[in-house]
Amino acid sequence: MGRFHRGGRWALRAVGIVVTLACVLAAAGFLWPQPGIDSQPGATERQLAFVRGALDDGADTTAQSQFPEGHLFLNALYGIAWVQAAHIDPQLRDEALRESRWALDRMESEEGRAVFSAELQPAYGVFWAGWTNWLRGAILSLDATDSAGVQRFSDRSAEIAQAFATAESPFLQAYPGQAWPVDSTVAIASLRLHDHLFDDRFTQVIDSWVVQVKERLDPATGLIPHQVSPLDGSPHTGARATSQTMIHRFLPEIDPSFAAAQYARFRELFIAHPGGFGPAVREYPHGVDGRGDVDSGPLVAGISLSATVVGLGAARVNGDAALATAIGAEGELLGLPINLPGSKRYAFGALPIGDAFVVWSSTAHLLTGTPAAIEPDLRWWWRLPWLVCLGLLAVAPWTPPLIALIRRRRP
Structure with missing residues (x-):
């Protein structure tokens, strides 16, 4: 005994x-120490190596069965993260071009277009058109010598611009009868990227879009709404962090002044410290409770983990170094990272699309300008709990x- x-x-x-x-x-x-908003984590290449391995094993097909746009998102985030990383570290340029072009081919494949309607304007809807056009333009921001790629970017941008110019609403349909403003934000950002890289061709469409959006803000928050009427763009669902964090990643590419005002309001309404912990991003604004869904994931004390991850990228491009640092540090604490010599993954690598969002957010970088710095206003003791x-x-x-x-x- x-x-x-x-x-x-x-x-x-x-x-x-x-x-x-x-x-x-x-x-x-x-x-x-977390990287500054003009740099990126040292493990970026290893994170991208894990996502590429997952894609080779069919993770995008699996993601499509779990999320409405899983296939496109996983490839888009992977390709864009490579371009962003190469802008920060030019030594990655050749590999970034190869990998991002590979990802774009998968987005434009038959499988990549399968869930979208070719009958919409632009073809396959604004979600598919916007993300593919943004990635194509991002690739050209690294190498504009591909004349065929330049022409394709110009043609697709013209198709998107025409769809906005003839629509009654600034928010185009992603699926028949369904419209989310975040999707149109990405598409308009791709037009601004076109004008930044090449001739100033779509300024009138972009400026008109901003004016129309300001007329259709969520009356309860003053922010761009989550879901709208496909007919006239009037709000159906008020602002939610799932779309807000994505919007704030792209809005500074379109109109920095409007973006700064919107981001300040978002920060006021959605950043929280539940139980003294945080900062983190609420799915619904302060004072509003709601349920999680497939986009937000399960909510913990009202916090959306997915929106918080995307919020890291939004903070970086809006010059919010304090919030970006805090979210990045919390990710290293709560994300259960596994560091291996050739890869890095979070949550034991169980959800590769989550890793794609992390590396896309942690490399977020403006392609049309530079962010204006925001004075830090986080609680100085946020690490203590x-x-x-x-x-x-x-x-x-x-x-x-x-x-x-x-x-x-x-x-």
């Missing part, structure tokens, strides 16, 4: 050592034996 008792004690001590060591490593990752929890977890395995030792030593 004594041998078994001693063996049990050593097993508990081993578990305690593992728990304490895990907490120390987690704290180290949490406190490790996380560190206290880690400290309590680290000492928890040693508390019972310490109490027993104190009791034995009493007279």
Whole structure:
């Protein structure tokens, strides 16, 4: 019996050592300096290597069965992340061109277009048209010597511009009878990118779009709404973080002044510190409660984890270094990162589309200008609750034996 008792004690001590060591490593990752908004994580190439491996194994097909646009999103985010990374580190240019072109081919394949309607204007709807056009323009921002690619970008941009110019609403349909403003924001950003790279051709369409959007803001928040009437663009669903964070990634590419005002309002209504922890992004504005869905994922104390990840990219392109740093640090703490010599993945690599969103957000970089810096206004002690929890977890395995030792030593 004594041998078994001693063996049990050593097993508990081993578990305690593992728990304490895990907490120390987690704290180290949490406190490790995050990259500035004009740089990117050192693990970017390893993150992209994991996503590429997942794509080779059919992760985009799997994602399509889990999310409405999983196939297109996974390829788009992978390709765009490569371009963004190459803008920050020009040594990655050749690999970025090869990989982003490969991703674009997959987006434009029969499988990539399968869930979209060719009858819409622009063809296959504004979601498919906007993301493919943005990636094509992003590729040309690295290499504009491909004359066929330049012509295709010009033609597709003209098709998108024509659809906006003739529509009654600034928010075009992504699917028959359904319109989300975020999709049109991406498409308009691709037109601005065209004018930034080449001739100033679509300014009138872009400026008219901004005017019409300002006329159709969510009356409750003053922000661009989540879902609208496909007929006239009137709001159906108020602002939600799932689309807001994506909108704020692209709006600075279109109109920096409008974007700055919208981002300030978003920050006021959606950034939260539930229970003292955070910062994180609520799915619904303060004072409004709602359910999660396939876009937001399950909500924890009203927080959308997916919107918080995308919020990292929005913070970077809006010059919000404080929020970008905080979200990045929390991701290293809560995202269960696994670092290997050739790859890095989060949540044990169980959801590659999540890794694609992380690397896209952590490399977010304006292609049409430079962000204006925002004065930090986060709580200076935002790290403290996380560190206290880690400290309590680290000492928890040693508390019972310490109490027993104190009791034995009493007279």
